[in-house]
Amino acid sequence: MARRISTRRKIIATAAAWSVAFVIFFPILYMVLTSVKTEAEAIAGTSLIPSFTFENYVEVQAQRDYFKPFMNSVIIAVGSTLIGIIIAVPAAWSMAFSPTKRTKDILMWMLSTKMMPAVGVLVPMFIIFRDTGLLDTRLGLTVVLTLINLPIVVWMLYTYFREIPGEILEAARMDGASLTGEIVYVLTPMAVPGIASTMLLNIILAWNEAFWTIRLTAANAAPLTAFIASFSSPQGLFWAKLSAASTLAIAPILIMGWFSQRQLVRGLTFGAVK
Amino acid sequence: MATRQTRTLARVMMAPAVILLLIWMIVPLAMTLWYSFQNYNLLNPMGRGFAGWENYYYFYTDPAFWQSIRNTLTIVGGVLLITVVGGVLLALLLDQPIFGQGVVRILVISPFFVMPPVAALVWKNMIMHPGYGVFADIARFFGMQPVDWFAQYPLFSIVLIVAWQWLPFATLILLTALQSLDEEQKEAAEMDGANFLNRFRYLILPHLARSITVVILIQTIFLLAVYAEILVTTNGGPGYATTNLAFLIYRTALLSYDVGGASAGGVIAVILANIVAIFLMRAVGRNLDR
Amino acid sequence: MGNITLKNVHKAFGSAVIIPDIDLDIEDGEFVVFVGPSGCGKSTLLRLIAGLEDTTAGAIAIDGVDVTDAPPAKRGLAMVFQSYALYPHMSVYNNIAFPLKMAKVDKAEIDKKVRGAAATLNLTNYLDRRPGQLSGGQRQRVAIGRAIVRQPKAFLFDEPLSNLDAALRGTMRLEISELHHQLATTMIYVTHDQVEAMTMADKIVVLNAGNIEQVGSPLELYKTPKNLFVAGFIGSPRMNLVTGAEAAKHGAKTVGVRPEHLKLSTTEGTWKGTVGVAEHLGSDTFLHVQCDGIGQITARADGEFGLNHGDTVWLTPEEGKLHRFNEAGEAIR
Numbered sequence: 001m002a003r004r005i006s007t008r009r010k011i012i013a014t015a016a017a018w019s020v021a022f023v024i025f026f027p028i029l030y031m032v033l034t035s036v037k038t039e040a041e042a043i044a045g046t047s048l049i050p051s052f053t054f055e056n057y058v059e060v061q062a063q064r065d066y067f068k069p070f071m072n073s074v075i076i077a078v079g080s081t082l083i084g085i086i087i088a089v090p091a092a093w094s095m096a097f098s099p100t101k102r103t104k105d106i107l108m109w110m111l112s113t114k115m116m117p118a119v120g121v122l123v124p125m126f127i128i129f130r131d132t133g134l135l136d137t138r139l140g141l142t143v144v145l146t147l148i149n150l151p152i153v154v155w156m157l158y159t160y161f162r163e164i165p166g167e168i169l170e171a172a173r174m175d176g177a178s179l180t181g182e183i184v185y186v187l188t189p190m191a192v193p194g195i196a197s198t199m200l201l202n203i204i205l206a207w208n209e210a211f212w213t214i215r216l217t218a219a220n221a222a223p224l225t226a227f228i229a230s231f232s233s234p235q236g237l238f239w240a241k242l243s244a245a246s247t248l249a250i251a252p253i254l255i256m257g258w259f260s261q262r263q264l265v266r267g268l269t270f271g272a273v274k
Numbered sequence: 275m276a277t278r279q280t281r282t283l284a285r286v287m288m289a290p291a292v293i294l295l296l297i298w299m300i301v302p303l304a305m306t307l308w309y310s311f312q313n314y315n316l317l318n319p320m321g322r323g324f325a326g327w328e329n330y331y332y333f334y335t336d337p338a339f340w341q342s343i344r345n346t347l348t349i350v351g352g353v354l355l356i357t358v359v360g361g362v363l364l365a366l367l368l369d370q371p372i373f374g375q376g377v378v379r380i381l382v383i384s385p386f387f388v389m390p391p392v393a394a395l396v397w398k399n400m401i402m403h404p405g406y407g408v409f410a411d412i413a414r415f416f417g418m419q420p421v422d423w424f425a426q427y428p429l430f431s432i433v434l435i436v437a438w439q440w441l442p443f444a445t446l447i448l449l450t451a452l453q454s455l456d457e458e459q460k461e462a463a464e465m466d467g468a469n470f471l472n473r474f475r476y477l478i479l480p481h482l483a484r485s486i487t488v489v490i491l492i493q494t495i496f497l498l499a500v501y502a503e504i505l506v507t508t509n510g511g512p513g514y515a516t517t518n519l520a521f522l523i524y525r526t527a528l529l530s531y532d533v534g535g536a537s538a539g540g541v542i543a544v545i546l547a548n549i550v551a552i553f554l555m556r557a558v559g560r561n562l563d564r
Numbered sequence: 565m566g567n568i569t570l571k572n573v574h575k576a577f578g579s580a581v582i583i584p585d586i587d588l589d590i591e592d593g594e595f596v597v598f599v600g601p602s603g604c605g606k607s608t609l610l611r612l613i614a615g616l617e618d619t620t621a622g623a624i625a626i627d628g629v630d631v632t633d634a635p636p637a638k639r640g641l642a643m644v645f646q647s648y649a650l651y652p653h654m655s656v657y658n659n660i661a662f663p664l665k666m667a668k669v670d671k672a673e674i675d676k677k678v679r680g681a682a683a684t685l686n687l688t689n690y691l692d693r694r695p696g697q698l699s700g701g702q703r704q705r706v707a708i709g710r711a712i713v714r715q716p717k718a719f720l721f722d723e724p725l726s727n728l729d730a731a732l733r734g735t736m737r738l739e740i741s742e743l744h745h746q747l748a749t750t751m752i753y754v755t756h757d758q759v760e761a762m763t764m765a766d767k768i769v770v771l772n773a774g775n776i777e778q779v780g781s782p783l784e785l786y787k788t789p790k791n792l793f794v795a796g797f798i799g800s801p802r803m804n805l806v807t808g809a810e811a812a813k814h815g816a817k818t819v820g821v822r823p824e825h826l827k828l829s830t831t832e833g834t835w836k837g838t839v840g841v842a843e844h845l846g847s848d849t850f851l852h853v854q855c856d857g858i859g860q861i862t863a864r865a866d867g868e869f870g871l872n873h874g875d876t877v878w879l880t881p882e883e884g885k886l887h888r889f890n891e892a893g894e895a896i897r
Binding site: 009010013014016017018020021022024025026027028030031034042043044045046087088090091093094095098100106108109110111112113115116117118119120121122123124125126127128147150151154204207208210211214215224225226228229231232239242243246249250253254256257258261264265268269 | 281283284285287288290291292294295298299301302303305306309364367368370371372373374375377378379380381382383384385386387388389390391392393394395396397399400401405406407408411412438441442443446447450488489492495498499501502505506507509519520523524527528533536537540541543544546547548550551554555
Binding site: 165167168170171172173174175176177178181185186189190 | 614616635636637641642643645646647649650651652653662663666667710714
């Protein structure tokens with residue numbers, strides 16, 4: 001904007017924006033603050049000045065109870081992402097570079113499977129998992145998470161692949177590159193950022209999934225979602241420790257989310273908003 | 275590039291994704307449909323048999339079912355209202371020139387990345403707790419009695435938590451759409467004598483209409499399935515006050531062990547979601563044509 | 565040895581016929597320009613020669629060897645795309661080196677050739693940069709460098725200057741012409757801008773809806789256009805075309821005379837009219853004259869002829885510069 005924005009207007013807008021942002025972010029902030037309070041402080045009433053003790057984090061780390069669900073979350077999030085990419089890249093590739101009349105329909109159908117409510121198939125999934133011994137296993141969870149996020153992964157990769165200008169591939173062809181040469185030297189390097197963004201989004205979605213990860217697990221494979229959910233009826237007072245556990249649970253995803261804002265818009269609106 | 279060879283190759287490359295999703299879609303749904311017509315209770319495996327429309331009838335006449343439908347619509351409607359209106363306002367605010375825009379954006383989008391159990395626990399026990407929660411302290415500061423949110427306004431509390439989680443999504447989408455509005459269009463409107471309210475009504479809102487539609491449709495799909503927040507805070511109670519359709523089905527399946535009944539409920543939930551999905555696919559499909 | 569022959573080339577996309585039937589001969593070392601309005605098939609024709617599209621029928625030969633079924637890499641041609649199509653993730657050096665790398669040339673040789681091309685095009689200081697860090701003109705030079713380094717039988721240019729601003733376009737036009745003199749290689753150049761065509765070509769091919777309207781040197785097309793289309797396309801401002809009674813006087817359906825071939829007088833002449841808009845360019849003045857019974861005629865006067873809006877003027881076509889066209893639009897000589 002070439003016009004001079006009055007500094008006064010900018011200050012008012014800034015004050016308003018920061019106030020709103022503070023209010024929205026407050027619960028997270030408060031949780032982090034509580035995690036460095038002592039338990040007594042945690043229930044002593046609203047206080048923004050903790051004693052900055054890290055005893056809660058130490059406690060949380062010391063208990064193997066916490067390490068297990070954390071690792072479960074990591075395994076199923078990363079696992080479902082890798083498997084998803086392996087399945088989705090070829091599919092998105094062929095749809096982007098050799099489209100047919102049915103390509104659009106297939107894509108739409110894939111997206112529609114994402115819209116099916118999980119609870120609608122809770123019963124058969126529970127029974128299948130119980131009868132095949134997949135109940136409370138990381139493998140079972142990984143499979144489910146791969147399937148529910150596959151449509152979004154395929155979709156996002158498809159949009160990224162389509163953005164690679166055809167002329168650059170033609171230039172490579174004119175320059176004497178074979179099909180493999182085209183793929184290795186030109187296509188893949190240009191597609192890597194898109195693939196990375198898609199993987200990031202998949203990890204976020206898998207980590208935060210809070211239905212299958214709770215209903216299909218027990219002591220063995222429960223990831224952080226189920227672990228934290230199990231504290232819904234607290235015995236005794238341990239909000240500081242729970243805050244520490246929660247902070248550790250959301251921290252990686254929060255940071256990933258800050259970096260992948262654009263991908264979020266692209267992936268979750270199925271491209272309807274760019 | 276489309277010779278017969280490449281066409282077969284393309285089909286092979288698509289096969290795993292298509293086959294897996296096909297199985298994922300058909301097998302469980304078919305089973306749900308089958309069970310919905312069965313008498314099947316996990317506690318009583320001997321008593322199996324064809325039930326006809328009994329399960330559906332039971333659902334139809336169960337007051338809990340209708341309450342769950344009402345609760346579902348309240349949650350969806352309430353969250354949509356808060357997130358769309360709030361999202362538009364927030365998007366307008368964030369579109370203004372401000373200092374530290376990047377940081378503000380990060381703060382505002384954070385709730386979306388918090389996993390539902392954590393969000394629910396933090397809100398219930400640290401913000402809304404009548405004893406030592408932040409709201410309670412604020413109320414006492416103003417000399418008022420603290421509200422026991424989950425006892426007095428349980429459904430509203432759920433709506434608040436879910437809305438907090440989805441507000442960033444709506445804001446981000448609407449902000450992106452807002453920033454795609456051609457600067458020159460706004461300037462032309464200004465030259466034509468339109469003040470801010472007019473520009474909003476005739477220029478900005480129509481431009482946002484499409485994104486608002488997308489936000490509503492996508493959020494609805496996910497809001498119909500709100501689960502973890504209810505599980506962690508109220509378990510559907512008091513009574514059925516915070517039970518939505520998803521939670522009711524869960525209860526029927528895994529607390530009453532009534533597979534038949536839960537399956538009937540599942541079929542209903544799928545039909546409901548499909549209706550919304552049809553509208554969404556039309557909106558998305560139009561965009562794929564570009 | 566960049567001799568290219570097209571025989572009965574036919575191209576259709578499904579049921580849409582872009583090029584019905586084309587025969588064309590391009591001599592070694594010629595600078596040939598394909599020119600025509602949007603959608604006339606000039607880019608398609610170029611891509612057929614390049615091998616990026618397959619012919620639906622017909623044959624293409626390079627130096628007597630039939631290449632109709634040969635893939636682009638085997639045809640020994642190099643192409644400069646409209647969008648330059650540089651590899652964004654590679655440095656300028658690697659962009660230019662890429663074709664040599666694909667041809668499995670050894671490293672020392674690659675280095676020599678790349679630096680040679682860079683020197684010719686003034687790119688030596690930019691070899692480490694990425695395309696994203698270059699200006700439009702620099703990117704274009706990298707695209708040309710990538711083409712040169714392959715020492716192809718012919719260069720193919722697909723509207724390379726259309727993404728540049730006017731001043732840069734003028735400079736690059738000269739550079740490309742200079743390059744042609746230096747390398748003496750065949751160049752096929754596609755453009756919709758007839759000024760580029762006239763200034764750069766040895767031979768112009770005018771295309772319209774997939775058909776060749778005329779092939780000839782720039783001056784040939786200027787002096788003796790074969791039909792109405794070529795007459796109206798070549799030359800700026802457009803040739804004045806007159807139909808009706810005035811044309812019938814000369815035994816034709818349409819007559820045409822270029823603005824620069826009209827003599828102006830304030831006293832006497834063949835056609836009388838009133839001056840409308842007068843465009844003063846300094847070196848020339850173009851008068852748009854509304855002539856009685858004829859219509860709008862554009863006439864060029866040299867800068868000193870001071871006529872204004874509303875003045876009366878007489879126009880006379882120069883001897884021998886009146887073109888006549890028959891019912892079918894063909895020229896009558």
